Amino acid sequence: xxxxxxxxxxxxxxxxxxxxxxxxxxxxxxxxxxxxxxxxxxxxxxxxxxxxxxxxxxxxxxxxxxxxxxxxxxxxxxxxxxxxxxxxxxxxxxxxxxxxxxxxxxxxxxxxxxxxxxxxxxxxxxxxxxxxxxxxxxxxxxxxxxxxxxxxxxxxxxxxxxxxxxxxxxxxxxxxxxxxxxxxxxxxxxxxxxxxxxxxxxxxxxxxxxxxxxxxxxxxxxxxxxxxxxxxxxxxxxxxxxxxxxxxxxxxxxxxxxxxxxxxxxxxxxxxxxxxxxxxxxxxxxxxxxxxxxxxxxxxxxxxxxxxxxxxxxxxxxxxxxxxxxxxxxxxxxxxxxxxxxxxxxxxxxxxxxxxxxxxxxxxxxxxxxxxxxxxxxxxxxxxxxxxxxxxxxxxxxxxxxxxxxxxxxxxxxxxxxxxxxxxxxxxxxxxxxxxxxxxx
Amino acid sequence: xxxxxxxxxxxxxxxxxxxxxxxxxxxxxxxxxxxxxxxxxxxxxxxxxxxxxxxxxxxxxxxxxxxxxxxxxxxxxxxxxxxxxxxxxxxxxxxxxxxxxxxxxxxxxxxxxxxxxxxxxxxxxxxxxxxxxxxxxxxxxxxxxxxxxxxxxxxxxxxxxxxxxxxxxxxxxxxxxxxxxxxxxxxxxxxxxxxxxxxxxxxxxxxxxxxxxxxxxxxxxxxxxxxxxxxxxxxxxxxxxxxxxxxxxxxxxxxxxxxxxxxxxxxxxxxxxxxxxxxxxxxxxxxxxxxxxxxxxxxxxxxxxxxxxxxxxxxxxxxxxxxxxxxxxxxxxxxxxxxxxxxxxxxxxxxxxxxxxxxxxxxxxxxxxxxxxxxxxxxxxxxxxxxxxxxxxxxxxxxxxxxxxxxxxxxxxxxxxxxxxxxxxxxxxxxxxxxxxxxxx
Numbered sequence: 001x002x003x004x005x006x007x008x009x010x011x012x013x014x015x016x017x018x019x020x021x022x023x024x025x026x027x028x029x030x031x032x033x034x035x036x037x038x039x040x041x042x043x044x045x046x047x048x049x050x051x052x053x054x055x056x057x058x059x060x061x062x063x064x065x066x067x068x069x070x071x072x073x074x075x076x077x078x079x080x081x082x083x084x085x086x087x088x089x090x091x092x093x094x095x096x097x098x099x100x101x102x103x104x105x106x107x108x109x110x111x112x113x114x115x116x117x118x119x120x121x122x123x124x125x126x127x128x129x130x131x132x133x134x135x136x137x138x139x140x141x142x143x144x145x146x147x148x149x150x151x152x153x154x155x156x157x158x159x160x161x162x163x164x165x166x167x168x169x170x171x172x173x174x175x176x177x178x179x180x181x182x183x184x185x186x187x188x189x190x191x192x193x194x195x196x197x198x199x200x201x202x203x204x205x206x207x208x209x210x211x212x213x214x215x216x217x218x219x220x221x222x223x224x225x226x227x228x229x230x231x232x233x234x235x236x237x238x239x240x241x242x243x244x245x246x247x248x249x250x251x252x253x254x255x256x257x258x259x260x261x262x263x264x265x266x267x268x269x270x271x272x273x274x275x276x277x278x279x280x281x282x283x284x285x286x287x288x289x290x291x292x293x294x295x296x297x298x299x300x301x302x303x304x305x306x307x308x309x310x311x312x313x314x315x316x317x318x319x320x321x322x323x324x325x326x327x328x329x330x331x332x333x334x335x336x337x338x339x340x341x342x343x344x345x346x347x348x349x350x351x352x353x354x355x356x357x358x359x360x361x362x363x364x365x366x367x368x369x370x371x372x373x374x375x376x377x378x379x380x381x382x383x384x385x386x387x388x389x390x391x392x393x394x395x396x397x398x399x400x401x402x403x404x405x406x407x408x409x410x411x412x413x414x415x416x417x418x419x420x421x422x423x424x425x426x427x428x429x430x431x432x433x434x435x436x437x438x439x440x441x
Numbered sequence: 442x443x444x445x446x447x448x449x450x451x452x453x454x455x456x457x458x459x460x461x462x463x464x465x466x467x468x469x470x471x472x473x474x475x476x477x478x479x480x481x482x483x484x485x486x487x488x489x490x491x492x493x494x495x496x497x498x499x500x501x502x503x504x505x506x507x508x509x510x511x512x513x514x515x516x517x518x519x520x521x522x523x524x525x526x527x528x529x530x531x532x533x534x535x536x537x538x539x540x541x542x543x544x545x546x547x548x549x550x551x552x553x554x555x556x557x558x559x560x561x562x563x564x565x566x567x568x569x570x571x572x573x574x575x576x577x578x579x580x581x582x583x584x585x586x587x588x589x590x591x592x593x594x595x596x597x598x599x600x601x602x603x604x605x606x607x608x609x610x611x612x613x614x615x616x617x618x619x620x621x622x623x624x625x626x627x628x629x630x631x632x633x634x635x636x637x638x639x640x641x642x643x644x645x646x647x648x649x650x651x652x653x654x655x656x657x658x659x660x661x662x663x664x665x666x667x668x669x670x671x672x673x674x675x676x677x678x679x680x681x682x683x684x685x686x687x688x689x690x691x692x693x694x695x696x697x698x699x700x701x702x703x704x705x706x707x708x709x710x711x712x713x714x715x716x717x718x719x720x721x722x723x724x725x726x727x728x729x730x731x732x733x734x735x736x737x738x739x740x741x742x743x744x745x746x747x748x749x750x751x752x753x754x755x756x757x758x759x760x761x762x763x764x765x766x767x768x769x770x771x772x773x774x775x776x777x778x779x780x781x782x783x784x785x786x787x788x789x790x791x792x793x794x795x796x797x798x799x800x801x802x803x804x805x806x807x808x809x810x811x812x813x814x815x816x817x818x819x820x821x822x823x824x825x826x827x828x829x830x831x832x833x834x835x836x837x838x839x840x841x842x843x844x845x846x847x848x849x850x851x852x853x854x855x856x857x858x859x860x861x862x863x864x865x866x867x868x869x870x871x872x873x874x875x876x877x878x879x880x881x882x
Contacts, residue, residue: 001724001725001726001730001765002724002725002726003722003723003724003725004685004688004689004692004722004723004724004725004771005689005692005721005722006689006692006693006696006720006721006722007689007693008599008686008689008690008693009689012680029648029679029680029845030648031645031843048648049600049602049647049648049649050600072842072843073843074645074679074680074843074844074845076680101680101845101846102814102815102843102844102845102846103843104841104842104843105816105817105840105841105842105843106841106842108842127838128642129642129643129645129646129838129839129842130838130842132643132646133645133646138646138647141602141604141647142602142647144605145602145603145604148603149597149603156590158449159490159491161490161582161583161586162586162589162590163582163586163872164585164655164672164854164871164872165872165873166655166670166872166873166874166875167608167655167657167670168621168657168669168670168875168880169880170880170881180609180623180624180625181623181624182621182622182623182624182632183621183622183623184621184880185659185661185877185878187880189880191623198872198873201569201570201882202570202573202872204472204515204570204574205570205573205574205579206490206579206582206583207470207471207489207490208490213654213655214605214607214608214654214655216608216609218626220626228609229607229608229609231605238470238515239453239470239515239517239542244445245449247445248445248446248447248448248449248450249449251445251446251447252447252448252449255447279447280446280447281444281445281446281447282444282445283442283443283444283445284442284443284444284445285442285443289442324442330445373543374543375546376546394881394882397568397570397571397882398570399546400545400546400547401513401545401546401547401549401570401571402472402513402514402515402543402544402545402546403515403543404470404515404542404543405542405543413605430605431604431605431606431607431639431643432606432607432639433607434607434609436626437626439609439610439611439625439628439630440611440835441642441835441838
């Protein structure tokens, strides 16, 4: 018997505390990102988990053969940290020794130490575990971590409970097409398109809930904004007076995310030429207003009276930027015909719903709204749509046994990441994206 | 156009600050958990999102009809908070008014305001959105939230990056049976059994990564410890000297979880008659030692020389408690034959691996170990198992293009929750469990 203790005896220097280590011995772990041989010495750029560190080989202080070190090696570097105002980090490492832990068996399929990774999206995705070693490609996902962290942080503070709902379900939440089907021990099962009915059910238990989890859509689109599996940031909250409370919650949550990114992910953000939006308030226009504005911009654009096309969303995004100086725009009160059966109708006009989308730089990133909590009202709406209440027995339990007025939203993580960093494809904001032609790597 | 701001104008009193509200007006939201009519007044127990609050109806101060209030109603309560040392919370609410927001359309299928919810597991699971309203059933998931929160908190501090890997994959990670299969636009796809190959790939990018996500196992078991969909807490870390570093990381991470639970989830823990384990160090014995101990306990127990049966795990758990006073026990160096193809063999004995399980109260909650990082070594191990390297092309990319020495683990969230709270079934630690007979609700 042996005892395993919890003392994590870290042999590596914590670079976040680098000021403590000036003129001292340090031990770093990382990848040889670049070697540049000068006349008298060599620059070795070490890629650590979040940074590029300038290291110096010189015959005076370094006890190893520079030609034994290759780009791509994973190494441990021992050296002295010295102040250097020319380097980005404010310091450089004079290397005493390098230990090579592992090397390439084959040359990399492309260079990853250029400033920009100039490859097609397809190549980036095919060699995902290599292309993500590029500092800028990798930074997308560090920033994405910050988005999720900000989402959770904010909601914990607002007394939300984190939940985990099943992805294997007996019928699609939105009741219909575009679901992946599979055999579940002889029964038909589907992959959940959204945690919708489960998060509603949990409002009666925890009042406010959220979930960060994959959702699955069997859509045959192959566009730069669709993914067949994506991460949905979902929340649902009880005791609301109005669907506008959900919009306020989203505004405050997004504002928190932005300030967390500014505080904790500055290095990564600096790799992108973007200014983060400042969110104090977000303009909101109704669907009808939006259609009016669109008809003024281009009278022939209206293809579907009851919905907004991607082109219409783009134009509305531009309108919000030009007129309200906002990257964000809420569109409210969508027609009832285009919203799911659980959406509450507007009492003032039964043709429209207490719902909203949030556009960010002209693309829909959120759908949300108030849900029906009254049993009779929900029964009526199901029947009016030709749906059979018997098929919704498990769902209707929450209405039958009482649920407070409530509503919520779903936010697509990859789309938010994409637009925040001005990427041209949501696939580049997914580590291993799934689309109609892509199931690997 | 209207502006939605981020001021969340909370009309409800924050009970965490209750000391600020003594003798003041408060507004609470919640569910009528229990009404008890006395001669001169009535007790109304309000169930808020985390607590039971004692409220008093009396004709002197209350302006509503007590007979209009029913158990199960979702309500808003206005009243005065007064000190009361007999109530658990230290205060009670003298109600002025109650507004009923929604009521039951049908009587609840069972009583949820008893001290213990005395129902079969099947009934609890069938009426999940009702049974979870019971304070003790609900507390399981609040504590589960704390476990996940502690896991993430600790790993963030240790410079891990949170990742999201795909659940739709082109082949099963562990290469074999027990995977759910589905049609993916005309191709065969599978539901990921683990994020194994993806988290390994991300070690080359971020060095240390973790993920909290569902995994899927098409196992036909129907036991109290199996689920066909469960939440796996995964981590993977680079630059390790030994698989024992991963065990240390787990020890420290579990210790952090326990102290977070003690700090933030005390109310919920008090509903369970459990003492949280104190984790400073965890005993570790090798697989061979474990088999020796077992043969001393019961010479006829060894059914499989290369693995541990549930009964053997139970006996080892008891052994650890009796001999080392520990609820936890690491078993190390499992035989190579029973560990997956990516597990590194022990140089000192090629028949065994640099791997471990963690038992908690006699049940396996974690499997982990060091992985092969060398390309040739991985090729050899695949071939020696009769596997075709061509089928592992996407996996081998990380070895071909270099990856540091690394390892990691997966921890089953529901099992940890179950054993922490001494539940008798892992299904009770899943909001909506999936088993061979259960795909609803």
